[in-house]
Amino acid sequence: MKAQIEKQLQEISKLAVKLEVIVEEKLDNEFAGILQKWADATNYDMLQKEDLRRLRVCSRFCSCYGMEAVYYLEACEAKLYYVSKIDYDENNFKYERGVDFKTLQIYDKISIIRSLKDVFEKYIEDLNYYIETIKKLEE
Numbered sequence: 001m002k003a004q005i006e007k008q009l010q011e012i013s014k015l016a017v018k019l020e021v022i023v024e025e026k027l028d029n030e031f032a033g034i035l036q037k038w039a040d041a042t043n044y045d046m047l048q049k050e051d052l053r054r055l056r057v058c059s060r061f062c063s064c065y066g067m068e069a070v071y072y073l074e075a076c077e078a079k080l081y082y083v084s085k086i087d088y089d090e091n092n093f094k095y096e097r098g099v100d101f102k103t104l105q106i107y108d109k110i111s112i113i114r115s116l117k118d119v120f121e122k123y124i125e126d127l128n129y130y131i132e133t134i135k136k137l138e139e
Helices: 002-041 085-089 106-138
Strands: 054-062 067-074 080-084 097-099
Antiparallel strands (some): 054 067, 067 080, 080 097
């Protein structure tokens, strides 16, 4: 019995090391690169205003606080933020907090990274909508 438990603990140790390396390489470093590219791509005055300023990337229910948090990016900043869903919906950002992506739970990291493709696509659609709407005004 003792030998079996020791073998299991060794396997857990190996997997923990492997997981740590993969999380750092595939999630933390990848997200840091995406954040910097986001900041560079949105470094324009117009994108730092109005509804283009913030890009909601994920929501999560925080059972310890009894509230739903919204994670989002701000234009021209390589930083992840969060605020309560109620504050986000009411445009009340005085309680926003910066988030160190590396400190998030693995599930949250995966959820945020998986959401990026869709939220960036929606952001592109919004930009195109504004461009087309303004062009139509000229006609």
